Amino acid sequence: xxxxxxxxxxxxxxxxxxxxxxxxxxxxxxxxxxxxxxxxxxxxxxxxxxxxxxxxxxxxxxxxxxxxxxxxxxxxxxxxxxxxxxxxxxxxxxxxxxxxxxxxxxxxxxxxxxxxxxxxxxxxxxxxxxxxxxxxxxxxxxxxxxxxxxxxxxxxxxxxxxxxxxxxxxxxxxxxxxxxxxxxxxxxxxxxxxxxxxxxxxxxxxxxxxxxxxxxxxxxxxxxxxxxxxxxxxxxxxxx
Amino acid sequence: xxxxxxxxxxxxxxxxxxxxxxxxxxxxxxxxxxxxxxxxxxxxxxxxxxxxxxxxxxxxxxxxxxxxxxxxxxxxxxxxxxxxxxxxxxxxxxxxxxxxxxxxxxxxxxxxxxxxxxxxxxxxxxxxxxxxxxxxxxxxxxxxxxxxxxxxxxxxxxxxxxxxxxxxxxxxxxxxxxxxxxxxxxxxxxxxxxxxxxxxxxxxxxxxxxxxxxxxxxxxxxxxxxxxxxxxxxxxxxxxxxxxxxxxxxxxxxxxxxxxxxxxxxxxxxxxxxxxxxxxxxxxxxxxxxxxxxxxxxxxxxxxxxxxxxxxxxxxxxxxxxxxxxxxxxxxxxxxxxxxxxxxx
Numbered sequence: 001x002x003x004x005x006x007x008x009x010x011x012x013x014x015x016x017x018x019x020x021x022x023x024x025x026x027x028x029x030x031x032x033x034x035x036x037x038x039x040x041x042x043x044x045x046x047x048x049x050x051x052x053x054x055x056x057x058x059x060x061x062x063x064x065x066x067x068x069x070x071x072x073x074x075x076x077x078x079x080x081x082x083x084x085x086x087x088x089x090x091x092x093x094x095x096x097x098x099x100x101x102x103x104x105x106x107x108x109x110x111x112x113x114x115x116x117x118x119x120x121x122x123x124x125x126x127x128x129x130x131x132x133x134x135x136x137x138x139x140x141x142x143x144x145x146x147x148x149x150x151x152x153x154x155x156x157x158x159x160x161x162x163x164x165x166x167x168x169x170x171x172x173x174x175x176x177x178x179x180x181x182x183x184x185x186x187x188x189x190x191x192x193x194x195x196x197x198x199x200x201x202x203x204x205x206x207x208x209x210x211x212x213x214x215x216x217x218x219x220x221x222x223x224x225x226x227x228x229x230x231x232x233x234x235x236x237x238x239x240x
Numbered sequence: 241x242x243x244x245x246x247x248x249x250x251x252x253x254x255x256x257x258x259x260x261x262x263x264x265x266x267x268x269x270x271x272x273x274x275x276x277x278x279x280x281x282x283x284x285x286x287x288x289x290x291x292x293x294x295x296x297x298x299x300x301x302x303x304x305x306x307x308x309x310x311x312x313x314x315x316x317x318x319x320x321x322x323x324x325x326x327x328x329x330x331x332x333x334x335x336x337x338x339x340x341x342x343x344x345x346x347x348x349x350x351x352x353x354x355x356x357x358x359x360x361x362x363x364x365x366x367x368x369x370x371x372x373x374x375x376x377x378x379x380x381x382x383x384x385x386x387x388x389x390x391x392x393x394x395x396x397x398x399x400x401x402x403x404x405x406x407x408x409x410x411x412x413x414x415x416x417x418x419x420x421x422x423x424x425x426x427x428x429x430x431x432x433x434x435x436x437x438x439x440x441x442x443x444x445x446x447x448x449x450x451x452x453x454x455x456x457x458x459x460x461x462x463x464x465x466x467x468x469x470x471x472x473x474x475x476x477x478x479x480x481x482x483x484x485x486x487x488x489x490x491x492x493x494x495x496x497x498x499x500x501x502x503x504x505x506x507x508x509x510x511x512x513x514x515x516x517x518x519x520x521x522x523x524x525x526x527x528x529x530x531x532x533x534x535x536x537x538x539x540x541x542x543x544x545x546x547x548x549x550x551x552x553x554x555x556x557x558x559x560x561x562x563x564x565x566x567x568x569x570x571x572x573x574x575x576x577x578x579x580x581x582x583x584x585x
Contacts, residue, residue, distance in 0.1 A: 009510030010538035012480035048478040055478025131268040132502030195383040201267040
């Protein structure tokens with residue numbers, strides 16, 4: 001699919017690379033984000049990468065949509081040479097019964113044991129496609145086919161902070177308490193969004209995530225360290 | 241903590257808002273900020289603040305406050321709104337005028353019955369810690385503004401300068417205009433091709449009503465049901481403030497300041513930036529009509545709007561000597577002539 005560039009009102013332009021959830025597409029979106037941010041174009045306020053497109057928010061009193069499009073188009077066409085600096089994170093997740101209200105149900109629907117669900121979910125490296133829905137809420141994929149189910153028919157009114165969830169081909173972490181329709185199969189004690197931190201969201205689009213199973217007692221220990229500010233999440237730089 | 245304004249009665253939904261939190265949408269953090277940035281901006285100008293300084297956004301029904309600081313200078317921005325000084329010095333100060341209040345005075349903010357919001361600007365601004373570069377309150381995640389929440393009785397909102405100088409108070413000699421019946425202008429997109437031609441026609445030709453289920457995230461609007469010609473689930477993409485998305489039930493949602501940064505429903509149109517303040521003034525029960533224009537027109541309209549706001553700001557003049565009487569008369573005269581033209585000052 002060729003690139004489509006079109007306006008959303010007079011304050012945003014969308015650069016659309018396709019219409020599906022796809023790793024190659026995501027890489028093009030993230031590379032476009034890097035090149036447009038680096039260019040420091042007059043009037044550009046910020047960029048929002050999604051699965052399939054990049055939204056560029058701008059100030060219409062500084063630049064017109066047509067001028068901005070003309071400046072962005074050559075950048076995007078050469079943007080594929082740019083590397084995206086990502087990090088690979090190892091996120092501790094407790095899958096034990098207290099922390100995983102939908103694990104049994106997911107195992108039944110998949111026709112496998114809960115242990116197999118945990119193994120399949122954690123023995124995998126996920127790509128962070130985008131953040132959205134909630135501050136810092138990471139949409140990660142792709143979940144192994146056996147674990148792909150539609151969202152719950154009736155969403156929960158209250159999903160606790162830290163809940164690790166799956167739906168469709170994706171997995172995510174609820175960064176704050178919120179209503180939610182995904183299947184809750186675990187919980188992380190790590191705070192993925194902290195508005196008092198200079199970098200408020202730990203996970204960014206383009207990062208990779210591996211879930212590390214932990215016990216309930218390990219969960220409690222990490223949670224206490226997070227609360228006292230003594231916890232740092234491990235990561236490695238991704239070789240690009 | 242410095243003394244400021246104490247909330248005696250909180251009103252329905254009173255929060256601290258500035259022009260919004262930019263630079264974090266890529267991390268899923270909404271912009272937030274005032275629904276009607278023009279009214280906040282003009283109120284700020286009257287008390288000598290930068291246009292985007294945080295003030296109180298007051299929705300539906302106003303709060304009652306007490307001055308705890310030695311003195312404050314305040315101004316209300318909002319169509320048909322006023323500041324009512326209570327007690328022995330009872331007086332009504334109309335919107336678009338600054339006034340100095342002393343320690344111990346109590347006052348109420350009155351929101352016009354036909355308008356959703358008004359703003360209280362305070363000279364020097366609130367002495368609060370910005371969160372991610374902004375004082376806007378984002379209640380859903382509980383951060384920004386005053387403790388990340390709507391104001392409650394007993395809150396003391398600290399003010400930077402707690403004793404203001406004597407100087408002439410100012411009013412807008414050329415008050416802004418607002419036409420509650422004027423159509424809200426939009427451009428098509430991002431996914432207008434997801435709707436039947438008949439639905440696109442109905443969208444621009446028939447009126448909608450703002451449903452009671454409305455908040456700072458968005459207005460649900462009911463009118464002609466809009467039919468998707470394809471799927472109504474799309475792969476999530478970005479959302480601009482003013483985007484109008486249509487879920488499977490066919491009833492659009494107009495997205496406002498606290499909207500999520502991304503979303504997976506087809507978006508039929510986007511409200512132009514010049515009309516966002518007017519959109520933010522509409523309240524549940526109000527009728528709303530849309531008119532579609534091109535982006536280039538939207539850009540022209542926005543530049544014109546900015547020029548006219550700057551003109552209004554240039555015409556801030558000292559309040560005449562017997563301000564309560566003269567201005568009340570002037571204000572009433574304006575209001576009456578305005579109603580005839582279907583406009584409210």
